Amino acid sequence: MKIYDSSYITASFENADICPVFRRQFHSEKEIAGASLEISALGVYEAMINGKRVGEFVLAPGWTSYDKRLQVQTYDVTGLIRGDNDLRVTVGRGWFRSPMPGFTDSDDKHRRYAQPCGLIAVLTLKYADGSEDIIRTDESWECGESAVRFSEIYDGETYDACFETEKWLPAQLLDWSHEILIPQEGEEIREVERVAAKRVFVTPKGETVVDFGQEVTGYVEFSVNASAGDAVRFDHAEVLDSDGNFYNANYRSAKAVAEYICRDGEQTWHPRLTFFGFRYIRLLDFPGDPRTEQFTAVVICSDMEQTGTVSCGDPMLNRLFSNIFWGQRCNFVDVPTDCPQRDERLGWTGDAQVFVKAASYNYDVEKFFRKWLRDLAADQRPDGEVGQVIPDMLPEMPGSAAWGDAAVICPWQIYQTYGSTAVLHDQFESMKAWVDFIRSVTTTPGLWTDHFHYGDWLGLDAPSGSYKGSSREELIATAFYAYSTGLVIKTGKILGRDVTEYENLYGEITAAFHKAYPEYLTQTEHVIAVRLGLAEDPQKTADALAEMIVRDGTQIKTGFVGTPYLLHVLSDYGHADLAWKLLLRKEYPSWLFSVRQGATTIWEHWDGIKEDGTFWSTDMNSFNHYAYGSVIDWVYEKAAGISHREDAAGFTSLVYEPHANPEIGFLKAELRTRNGLVRSSWTCGEEGVRYELETPVPAEVILPSGRRTVEPGKYIFWEN
Ligand code: BGC
Numbered sequence: 001m002k003i004y005d006s007s008y009i010t011a012s013f014e015n016a017d018i019c020p021v022f023r024r025q026f027h028s029e030k031e032i033a034g035a036s037l038e039i040s041a042l043g044v045y046e047a048m049i050n051g052k053r054v055g056e057f058v059l060a061p062g063w064t065s066y067d068k069r070l071q072v073q074t075y076d077v078t079g080l081i082r083g084d085n086d087l088r089v090t091v092g093r094g095w096f097r098s099p100m101p102g103f104t105d106s107d108d109k110h111r112r113y114a115q116p117c118g119l120i121a122v123l124t125l126k127y128a129d130g131s132e133d134i135i136r137t138d139e140s141w142e143c144g145e146s147a148v149r150f151s152e153i154y155d156g157e158t159y160d161a162c163f164e165t166e167k168w169l170p171a172q173l174l175d176w177s178h179e180i181l182i183p184q185e186g187e188e189i190r191e192v193e194r195v196a197a198k199r200v201f202v203t204p205k206g207e208t209v210v211d212f213g214q215e216v217t218g219y220v221e222f223s224v225n226a227s228a229g230d231a232v233r234f235d236h237a238e239v240l241d242s243d244g245n246f247y248n249a250n251y252r253s254a255k256a257v258a259e260y261i262c263r264d265g266e267q268t269w270h271p272r273l274t275f276f277g278f279r280y281i282r283l284l285d286f287p288g289d290p291r292t293e294q295f296t297a298v299v300i301c302s303d304m305e306q307t308g309t310v311s312c313g314d315p316m317l318n319r320l321f322s323n324i325f326w327g328q329r330c331n332f333v334d335v336p337t338d339c340p341q342r343d344e345r346l347g348w349t350g351d352a353q354v355f356v357k358a359a360s361y362n363y364d365v366e367k368f369f370r371k372w373l374r375d376l377a378a379d380q381r382p383d384g385e386v387g388q389v390i391p392d393m394l395p396e397m398p399g400s401a402a403w404g405d406a407a408v409i410c411p412w413q414i415y416q417t418y419g420s421t422a423v424l425h426d427q428f429e430s431m432k433a434w435v436d437f438i439r440s441v442t443t444t445p446g447l448w449t450d451h452f453h454y455g456d457w458l459g460l461d462a463p464s465g466s467y468k469g470s471s472r473e474e475l476i477a478t479a480f481y482a483y484s485t486g487l488v489i490k491t492g493k494i495l496g497r498d499v500t501e502y503e504n505l506y507g508e509i510t511a512a513f514h515k516a517y518p519e520y521l522t523q524t525e526h527v528i529a530v531r532l533g534l535a536e537d538p539q540k541t542a543d544a545l546a547e548m549i550v551r552d553g554t555q556i557k558t559g560f561v562g563t564p565y566l567l568h569v570l571s572d573y574g575h576a577d578l579a580w581k582l583l584l585r586k587e588y589p590s591w592l593f594s595v596r597q598g599a600t601t602i603w604e605h606w607d608g609i610k611e612d613g614t615f616w617s618t619d620m621n622s623f624n625h626y627a628y629g630s631v632i633d634w635v636y637e638k639a640a641g642i643s644h645r646e647d648a649a650g651f652t653s654l655v656y657e658p659h660a661n662p663e664i665g666f667l668k669a670e671l672r673t674r675n676g677l678v679r680s681s682w683t684c685g686e687e688g689v690r691y692e693l694e695t696p697v698p699a700e701v702i703l704p705s706g707r708r709t710v711e712p713g714k715y716i717f718w719e720n
Contacts, residue, residue, distance in 0.1 A: 001038055001072055001074075001181065001183060002038055002122045002124065002134070003038040003039075003040070003072050003120060003121065003122050003181060004178050004181060005122070005136065006038075006120050006121060006122045006136040006137045006138070007120070007136065007137055007138050007173050007174075008042070008118045008119065008120045008137065008173070008174040008175070008176040009022060009118065009119050009120070009137045009138065009139075009141055009143070009171040009172060009173060009174055010116045010117055010118050010119070010143075010171065010172050010173075010174040011116075011117060011143045011171070011172070012143060012169045012170060012171060012172040013143070013144075013145070013169060015117070015145070017149065017150040017152075018145045018146070018148070018149055018150070019043075019090055019091060019092045019093075019117075019146050019148035019149075019150075019151050019273065020090070020091055020117060020143050020144070020145065020146060021088055021089065021090045021091075021143065021144055021145070021146035021165055022088065022089045022090075022091070022119050022137075022141050022142070022143045022171055023086065023087065023088045023089075023141065023142045023143070023144070023165075023168065024087045024123075024135060024137075024140065024141045024142070025084070025085065025086050025087070026085050026087070026133075026135060027083060027084055027085070028081060028082075028083060028085060028125055028133065029083065030127040030128065030129060030131070031127060031128040031129075032078060032081050032125060032126070032127060032128070033078075033126045033127055033128045034076070034078050034126040035076070035077045035078045035080070035081045035123065035124065035125050035126065036074055036075065036076055036077060036078075036123075036124050037049075037054060037074070037075045037077045037087075037121060037122070037123050037124075038072055038073070038074050038121060038122045038124075039054075039060075039061075039072065039073055039075070039089070039119075039120070039121040039122075040060075040061045040070050040071060040072045040073065040119075040120050040121070040181065041060075041061060041089070041091050041094075041096075041117070041118060041119050041120070042066070042070075042091075042096050042097070042115065042116065042117055042118030042119075042174075042176065043091040043092055043093055043094045043096045043097055043117045043118070043273075044059045044060065044061070044091070044092045044093075044094030044095070044096070044273050044274075045060055045061070045089050045090065045091045045092075045119065045273075046060075046089070046090050046092075046272050046273065047075075047087070047088070047089045047121075048087075048088045048089075049077055049080040049081065049085060049086070049087050049088075050080055050081075050082055050085055050086055051086075052080050054075050054077055054080065055073065055075040055188075056188065056190050056191070057073055057188040057189060057190065058188075058189045058190060058191060058272075058275075058300050059094060059189050059273070059274075059275065059300070059333070059334070060073050060188070060189070061073060061184075062184075062186055062188075062189060062334040063094075063095040063333075063334045063335045063347075063391060064182075064371075064375050064391065065375040065378045065379045065390070065391040065392065066095075066096055066180070066391070067180070068180055068378040068379070069180055069182050069374065069375060069378055070180045070181055070182065071182055071183070071184045071185060071186070072120075072181050072182065072183055072184060073184050073188075074183070074184070077123070081125065087123065087135075089119055089121070090146045090148055090272075090273070091117045091118070091119055092148060092151035092152075092157075092272075092273025092274065093117070093151060093152045093153070093273075094153065094273065094274075095153060095391075096112070096115065096117075097112065097113060097115055097117060098113070098152045098153040098154060099112075099113045099152070099154075100112070100153060100154070100345075100346070100393055101343065101344055101346055101389075101393055101394065102154050102252065102253045102254055102342075102343025102344065103252060103253065103342075103343050103344060104394070106394070106395075106396050107396075108393070108395050108396065109393070112393075116174055118174050118176055119137055119141075119171075120137050120176075120181075121136070121137045122134060122135065122136045122137070123135040123136075137171075138173070139170055139171060139172070139173060140170075141170075141171040142168040142169060142170060142171060143168070143169055143170075143171040143172075144165040144166075144167055144168045144169065145163070145165060145167070146163075146165060147159055147160050147161060147163040147164075147165075148272070148273060149163070150259075151271070151272075151273040151274050152274060153274055153275075153345065154253070154254035154255065154256065154343050154345070155254065155255040155256070155257065156235075156255055156256050156257040156258050156259070156271065156274060156276070157258055157259070157271035157272070157273060157274045158258075158259040158260075158261075159259070159260050159261070159269060159271070159272075160260075160261040161260065161261055161262055161263040161267060161269065162228050162229065162261055162262075162263050163261075185367070185370065185371040185374065186302065186334055186367060186368055186371035186372070187302040187303045187304055187334075187367055187368050188302070188303050189300055189301065189302055189303070189333055189334050190300065190301075190303040191218070191298050191299065191300055192299050192300065192301055192303060192329070193216075193298075193299040194221075194296050194297070194298055194299070195212050195213070195214055195216055195296065195297040195299060196212075196292075196293070196295075196296055197210050197211065197212055197292045197293070197294075197295035197296065197297070198211050198212060198213035198292070199211050199292055200290050200291065200292050200295070203240070203243075203244055203245045203246055204243050204244055204245055205243075205245045205246070207245070207246050207282050207283075208282070208283040208286070208290060209240075209246050209280050209281070209282050209283070210234075210280065210281045210283065210290070210292070210295045211279065211280050212278075212279055212280070212295075212297040213279070213600070214279060214297075214326065214600045215238055215277065215278065215279040215326065215330065215600045215601040215623060215624055216277075216278065216279070216297050216299045216326070216330060217275060217276070217277045217299065217300060217301060217329070217330035217331070217333060217340040217624075218275055218276070218297060218298045218299045218300040218301075219258065219270045219271045219274070219275055219276060219297075219298055219300070220234070220258065220270060220276075220278075220281055220295055220296070220297055220298070221268060221269065221270035221295070221296045221297075221298050222268070222269065222270070222294050222295050222296075223266065223267070223268040223294050224262065224266075224267060224268075224286070224287060224288070224294060225265065225266050225267075225287075225288070226262035226263075226264070226265075226267065226287040226288075227262065227264055227287070228262060228263050228264045229261065229262065230261075230262040230287040231259065231260070231261055231262070231285040231287075232258075232259070232260040232262065232269075232283075232285060232286055232287070233257065233258070233259045233260070233283075233284040233285040233286075234257070234258055234281040234282055234283050234284055234285075234286075235248060235255065235256055235257045235258075235281065235282050235284065236248065236251070236256040236257075236258075236276045236277070236278035236280070236281055236282075236341070237251075237278060237279070237280045237281075237282065238250070238277065238278060238279055238280070238341060238622075238623040238624060239279070239280075239608075239609065239623055240280065241613075241615070242612070242613030242614060246280060246282040247615075248282075249618040250341075250342060250615070250618055250619075250621040250622065250623075251341055251342045251343070252342045252343045252344075252618075252619065253343040254341065254342050254343040256276050256278070256341065257284075258270075258271050258276070258281075262287065270298055275300055275333065275340070276340070276341065277330060277339065277340030277341030277345075277624050278297075278341065279600060281295070299329065300333065301329040301330070301332050301333055302332045302333060302334055302368050304332065304363035304364055304365055304368060305363060305364045306325075306362065306363050306364075307361065307362065307363055307364050307671065307672040307673075308361040308362045308363070308632075308636060308669070308670065308671050308672070309668075309669065309670045310632065310635050310636065310640065310667070310668070310669045310670075311667075311668050312664045312665070312666060312667040312668070313664045313665030313666045313667075314584070314663070314664040314665070316586070316592050316595045316596070317583070317584070317592070317664060319595045319599075320591050320592060320595050321632065321635070322600075323594075323595065323599055323600060323601050323602050323629070324358070324362070324602060324626070324629035324631075324632045325362055326600060326601045327601045327602040327624060327625070327626035327629045328355075328358075328359055328362055328363065328626055328629065330601060330624050330626075331624065331625075331626050332359070332363070332365070332368060334368075334371075335347040335372055335375075335390070335391070336348075336351065336352040336355070336356075336359070336368075336369075336372060336626075337351075338351045338604075338622070338625055338627075339604065339622035339624050339625050340624055341622065341623075341624060342622060344622075346389040346393060346394075347372065347375075347389050347390045347391060348388065348389050348403070349376070349386060349387070349388060349389065349390055349403040349404060349405075349406035349407075350388075350400070350402050350403035350406065350454060350457065350560055350627075351560075351625070351626065351627045352372070352390075352406050352410060353402065353403070353405055353406035353409045353410060354402075354560055354561075354563075354564045354627045354630050355564075355626050355627055355629065355630045356369065356406075356409065356410045356413045356414070357413050357416075357417070357564075357630065357633040358564075358629060358630045358631075358632045358633040359626075360413060360414060360417035360418070361417065361632070361633060361636050361671055362632065364418075364672075365414075366414055366417075366418045366420070366423070369410055369411075369414045369423070370414065370422070370423050370426065372390065372410075373407075373410055373411055373414075373423065373426065373427050373430070374426065375390050375391055376390045376406065376407055376410075376430065377407075377426075377427060377429070377430035379391060379392040380407070380430055380433055380434070381395075381437075383437050383440060383441075384432075384433030384434055384435075384436045384437030384440070385398070385399045385404065385434075385437045385441075386399045386403070386404035386406065386407045386434055386437075387399060387404075388400060388403050390406075398451065398452040399437070400451075400452060400453045400454045401438075401448060401451075401453050401454075401473075401476055401477035401480045401481070402453075402454065402476060402477075402480050402560070402561050403454060404434055404437075405434065405480045405483070405484050407427070407430050407431055407433075407434040407484075408431045408434055408435070408483075408484040408487045408488060409483075409484070409487065411423045411424055411426070411427040411430075411431060411491075412424075412487045412490070412491065415491075415494075415649055416644075416646065416649050416650075417649075417650070417673075418649075418650055418674050419649045419650015419651070419652065419674050419675070420650070420674075421494055421495065424491050424494060424495060425495065428488075428491055428492070428495055428497070431484070431487070431488050431491060432488055432492075432502075434484060435481070435484050435485050435488050435502065435505070438477075438481050438484075439505065442481075444512070445508060445512070446478075446508040446509050446511060446512025446513070447474060447477075447478045447481075447509075447512045447513070447516055448474060448477035448478045448480075448481045449474050449477075451477065453473040453474075453476065453477050454468065454560070455468040455469060455471060455472075455473040455476060455559075455561070456468065456469030456470075456471040456476060456522075456524045456558065456559035456560065456561040456562055457469070457559050457560040457561065458559040458560055458604070458605065459471060459522075459524060459557065459558055459559030459560075459561075459562065460556065460557040460558070460559065460589055460606065461522055461523070461524075461557040462559070467620070468559075469522065469524060469557070469558070469559040469561075469562075470521075470522055471521070471522040471524040471525045471559075471561070471562070472517075472521070472525065474516075475513075475516075475517050475520075475525055475528075476524070476525075476528060476561055478509065478512070478513050478516070478517075479513065479528045479529065479532045479534055480528075480532065481509055482506065482509040482510055482513060482532060482533070482534055483532040483533065485502055485505050485506045485509060486506055486533065488502050489502045489503055489506060490646075510534060513534050514534075514536060517529075520535075520541065520544070522557065522562075523545060523548055523549060523552070523556070523557045523558050523562055523566070524557075524558045524559065524561055524562030526541050526542070526544060526545035526548065526569070527545060527558060527562040527565045527566050527569050528561065528562060528565065529541055530542050530545070530565075530569045530572075530573070531565035531568060531569050538573065539573055539574075542569050542570065542572070542573030542574075542575065543573065543575075545569060545570070545575075546570060546573075546575040546578050549570075549578060549582070550578070554578070554581055554582070554585070555582070555585065555587075555589055555590070556582055556589055556590070556606075557589075560627055563627075563628055563630070563631070564627075564630035564631070564633070566579075566582070567579040567582065567583065567631060567634040567638065568634055568637070568638060570582075571634070571638045571659055572638075576638070576659040577661075579634070579638070579659075580639075580659070580661045580663070583631065583634075584661075584663060584664070588606055588607050588610070588611060589606035589607065590606065591628065591631055593606060593607065594606070594608065594609075597609045599623065601623060601624040601626075602624070602625060602626055602627070602628050602629040603622070603623050603624075603625060603628070604620065604621060604622040604623070604625035604627075605617075605620075605621060606628075608621050608622075608623055635667075635669065636669055636671060638657070638658075638659055639658065639659055639661070639667055639669075640658055640667055640668075640669035640680040640681075640682075641655075641656045641657045641658025641659070641680055641691075641693075641702075642654065642656065642669060642671050642678050642680050643655045643656075643657070650673065650674045650675060651671075651673035651674065651675050651678065651697060652675055652697055653697050653698045653699065653700070654678065654695050654697055654698070654699035654700070655699070655700050655702065656680065656693055656695070656699045656700065656701045656702065657701075657702035657703075658680060658682055658691060658703075660682045660684055660689045660691070660719075661684070662684040662689075665683065665684055666681065666682060666683040666684065667681060667682055668680070668681040669681070673696075675696055675697050676695075676696025676697065676712075677694070677696060678693075678694065678695055678696065679692070679693070679694035680692070680693050680694075687718070687720075688718055688719055688720040689718070689719045689720075690716065690717075690718055691703065691715075691716065691717040691718075691719065692714070692715070692716050693710075693714070693715045693717070694713075694714045694715075695710070695712055695713065695715075696712050697712055698710065698711055698712065699712075701715075701717070703717055703719055704719050705719055
């Protein structure tokens with residue numbers, strides 16, 4: 001990249017909260033054959049040439065482990081160049097300089113917050129006569145205060161439309177690493193949809209609120225006719241309280257306020273250097289009477305192609321599917337985050353691990369995860385420990401089982417879904433290092449003992465006052481230790497490495513596990529023993545799980561760790577009917593309870609809003625946490641029957657084993673795999689169940705009447 005020879009520049013004035021704008025004016029006389037801009041920033045930038053925005057990437061350069069990796073974007077800007085040119089770049093704090101995480105303090109947080117803003121770029125002008133001009137960031141650039149008076153990830157943005165940059169100063173050179181510069185790896189974050197406001201109303205408290213009818217991630221664009229100096233100011237919320245009032249206590253310390261000072265006349269604005277997670281806004285200031293048509297929610301997310309669809313005969317289940325897709329879009333903004341609204345919005349490794357399979361069916365996330373996994377490897381600590389969040393904004397916090405295992409599970413799943421071993425090549429050292437880390441810190445060989453863990457986070461069998469379910473933490477930790485070691489072995493074999501050491505380790509872990517845990521006490525313990533391959537008699541364990549669930553009132557008690565695998569274990573061992581019962585249950589706790597309560601995304605807690613309309617809590621109550629949406633991978637694989645064996649990564653062949661359910665009438669699923677489009681549907685009628693399969697690859701068909709193998713093609717099967 002040419003950018004390596006450019007200098008970083010920074011603002012030459014004390015800019016505190018005001019976002020600086022950098023400017024370079026130039027004249028180009030000759031006929032242009034092509035122009036390209038390589039650019040990156042310490043912060044998030046918006047670049048304009050002659051008043052037109054460069055590219056569609058919102059919040060560029062995206063979010064990486066900035067100390068080690070900073071993405072560079074390359075834009076073709078040929079169409080924007082004229083004779084006299086004005087190149088301007090406004091730089092906001094973004095993830096680079098915002099005080100993140102908001103819920104905790106640390107030296108590292110202060111270090112990041114105090115970092116300088118920076119810009120680095122090179123513009124190459126190629127002329128028709130074959131000559132070239134190269135314009136690099138250096139002291140010839142100018143800088144000034146921009147109309148963005150404040151911008152930050154949690155608190156929002158303030159823009160003064162009356163402000164004109166009058167004072168321009170020479171930019172200053174900034175000494176910053178060039179080694180961190182890497183070409184763009186992830187998907188660009190883009191504006192992907194516009195959601196018109198559904199209504200403007202006054203709450204019982206007398207506040208004016210705009211409802212978009214759907215929780216989204218992005219920002220609100222409004223149009224207004226105003227006088228210079230009028231203010232527009234609003235904050236954001238996900239839900240209303242039981243009285244119908246605006247409620248945002250669950251954003252905790254994140255202020256999430258957008259503020260705009262108007263100029264004279266008709267004008268349209270939206271924040272440009274930050275984003276919010278919301279369904280509602282409360283108008284704190286607004287000139288005139290607000291009308292619905294003045295407001296639009298602009299949805300932003302990593303620009304991933306949708307690869308999966310599911311629909312069925314039950315409207316509530318369809319709403320759940322929609323909530324899962326929305327939950328993914330809302331939280332896949334360059335990094336897989338836990339939630340998009342409160343003072344967190346971090347790349348929690350556990351959440352990503354739990355959801356990666358579902359994510360990889362819903363959308364093409366190969367690029368997205370490969371980039372994030374490189375950040376994970378970059379941020380891995382010298383002893384192989386993987387932090388709780390990636391980028392690691394909690395470097396002082398220890399890793400946890402089922403969180404750090406994202407280092408192993410995510411690459412393996414990306415390989416399984418898409419079939420390319422590239423991700424395994426990239427990540428193998430990191431995968432091994434995580435397992436080596438566990439081996440080096442455990443106090444009991446073969447088990448993972450004496451370490452911090454999140455356990456079965458948010459398990460419903462948690463003792464009162466605790467967020468951790470009552471499954472034994474060290475059982476979970478050891479099970480994941482075994483599972484990750486097993487995946488390292490499989491990966492090593494695919495890559496042709498010697499994995500004898502890990503095979504021995506695996507034997508040691510399973511033997512120790514069996515000795516230490518002769519019985520399982522909770523739903524989650526049963527689930528992971530079977531799913532992670534540790535139960536000595538999986539059928540017996542799955543049967544015991546089924547009995548336990550029924551004894552518990554045919555309801556889930558699992559948390560983050562057990563929930564994603566629960567329905568799989570049931571249907572894999574002859575309890576598909578029970579799996580369906582859990583999925584179709586409408587009372588708390590269940591997936592459909594939140595749908596009944598009006599959810600438009602997936603909730604962090606099964607009872608984020610309780611039956612009586614009150615909230616689960618204010619301190620941990622996100623209404624947009626994708627983790628429990630992982631259930632959709634069961635819908636593709638077991639309900640619709642679209643799956644593959646481990647040695648058919650990328651769906652080079654199919655295992656088609658659907659589990660129909662008369663209660664919902666029909667189910668249709670499509671999955672665009674790397675080997676072609678798979679279509680599956682079933683309809684339950686009086687004459688039995690009609691299954692339709694369209695497969696681009698050979699398929700092993702497993703139906704109640706028996707097994708057969710079919711070649712690529714379209715098939716109809718009937719079962720009574
Ligand atoms: C996050 C989770 C995360 C957890 C760690 C929470 O605050 O929102 O989703 O995995 O902490 O247990």
